[in-house]
Amino acid sequence: xxxxxxxxxxxxxxxxxxxxxxxxxxxxxxxxxxxxxxxxxxxxxxxxxxxxxxxxxxxxxxxxxxxxxxxxxxxxxxxxxxxxxxxxxxxxxxxxxxxxxxxxxxxxxxxxxxxxxxxxxxxxxxxxxxxxxxxxxxxxxxxxxxxxxxxxxxxxxxxxxxxxxxxxxxxxxxxxxxxxxxxxxxxxxxxxxxxxxxxxxxxxxxxxxxxxxxxxxxxxxxxxxxxxxxxxxxxxxxxxxxxxxxxxxxxxxxxxxxxxxxxxxxxxxxxxx
Numbered sequence: 001x002x003x004x005x006x007x008x009x010x011x012x013x014x015x016x017x018x019x020x021x022x023x024x025x026x027x028x029x030x031x032x033x034x035x036x037x038x039x040x041x042x043x044x045x046x047x048x049x050x051x052x053x054x055x056x057x058x059x060x061x062x063x064x065x066x067x068x069x070x071x072x073x074x075x076x077x078x079x080x081x082x083x084x085x086x087x088x089x090x091x092x093x094x095x096x097x098x099x100x101x102x103x104x105x106x107x108x109x110x111x112x113x114x115x116x117x118x119x120x121x122x123x124x125x126x127x128x129x130x131x132x133x134x135x136x137x138x139x140x141x142x143x144x145x146x147x148x149x150x151x152x153x154x155x156x157x158x159x160x161x162x163x164x165x166x167x168x169x170x171x172x173x174x175x176x177x178x179x180x181x182x183x184x185x186x187x188x189x190x191x192x193x194x195x196x197x198x199x200x201x202x203x204x205x206x207x208x209x210x211x212x213x214x215x216x217x218x219x220x221x222x223x224x225x226x227x228x229x230x231x232x233x234x235x236x237x238x239x240x241x242x243x244x245x246x247x248x249x250x251x252x253x254x255x256x257x258x259x260x261x262x263x264x265x266x267x268x269x270x271x272x273x
Contacts, residue, residue, distance in 0.1 A: 003059075006077035007070065012058035013051035013078065017043025020111070020267060021084035024050045025075060027093025027250075028189045029157065029182045031057035034092070037256035038263075045264065049084055053095070055188035057181060066188075067195040068094075072102040079109055088267050090114035093165070093249060094192060097201070100232070103213075104205040112212035112270045114263050115232070117225040117249055122200035124227045133224035140164045145190045153186035154179075160189070165222065165249045203235040212270045213239040214262060218247035225249075 003010040014032060022042060024035045032050035042048050052059040053071055075098055079085040088111045091099035096115035103110050121134045140163050147156035157179070161171040171179070192198055213236045217229045233239045242262055244251040252259040 004078055004081050006081060007073050009054045009062055009074070010060045011051050011054065011074060011078060013049060013082070015047065015049050015082065015084075017046055017048045019046045021079075021087035022046035022048050022263070022267065023075070023079060023084065023087050023089045024048065025089060025091035025095030025099050026050075026053065026056070027091075027095045028192055029160070029185050030178075031181055031185065033057075033177070033181065034250070035252060038252045038260050041256070041260040042263065046088070046267065047084065049078070049082065049087075051078060053098070055191060056185050061188065065194050066191050068098060068101060068192070068198050071098045072105065075099070075102055076106055076109055085109045086111045086273055088112045088114070088263075088270070090116075090263055091118070092116045092252065093119060094198075097198075100206060101201060103209040103211075104202055107209040107211065110209065110211055111273055112214075112266050113209075114214045114216065114266060116216045116251060117218070117221060118201075118228065118232070119225075120199055120201050120228050120232070121224070123203060123231050127227055127231075130224060130227040133222070137164060137222065137224050141193060145193045148186045148190040153183050157182035157186055167220070167222075167248065201232075203231070206232075207235050207237065210237050212266055214242060214266045215239055216242045216244060216251070216262065218244045218249060218251055220246060220248045222249075 003012055026034045031052045035050050055061040086109050089099045096118035124130045144156045144160045158171040162168050215229045215232050217225050233241050244255055247255045
């Protein structure tokens with residue numbers, strides 16, 4: 001089982017394919033397995049790295065309160081240790097927040113970014129139009145955290161899926177393996193929510209990243225993601241946006257061919273480094 005020791009933690013990873021490096025960063029509750037639907041196509045033209053973020057599945061779960069900054073540092077170290085920097089980086093949800101946060105701090109590590117629905121509620125806190133939906137989403141996530149910390153991990157995971165990120169009934173439609181991953185990684189979601197800066201991003205610093213960027217959302221996703229994507233688009237000098245019609249929070253799972261098309265279009269158009 002390949003593991004890299006970075007920043008005092010062992011991270012499980014897999015690398016496959018040949019070509020320009022591409023790193024895939026999963027969101028909360030999940031792991032590297034979330035990317036399986038898109039890997040066969042992406043590895044035809046890219047050397048692809050997938051990994052389990054700290055506290056998820058096969059990676060180590062260190063004690064104490066964690067932070068997104070640690071995830072950013074892990075991503076940077078893993079890219080450098082494996083000789084993949086600079087790379088294209090595609091992140092989903094909290095993984096997108098992680099990629100964007102690192103791009104603001106270490107832009108030299110990136111050839112390009114694809115970010116789908118980062119839950120950066122803090123960057124639209126001053127927007128009265130989005131405040132009701134983000135406030136309600138925050139309340140629901142707080143209730144999920146309460147359940148997880150009370151040991152009700154399965155119930156908390158179901159509540160997150162059906163009431164926060166995906167929609168009613170989606171928990172029952174998920175494969176057993178995916179639901180088990182949610183259950184196993186629930187404590188790390190609660191830990192992520194304990195980080196005071198999990199929903200924030202320094203947009204001024206992010207504007208210093210001048211490389212290619214694609215910001216995406218799903219037409220069927222909760223409405224509070226759209227203003228976040230819009231605010232990020234305003235901040236990034238070369239950002240393009242795209243909506244996956246008929247998709248929600250995980251288009252790489254539900255619409256893999258279209259997701260691959262969007263990622264490879266960005267990587268093909270980017271200037272060589």
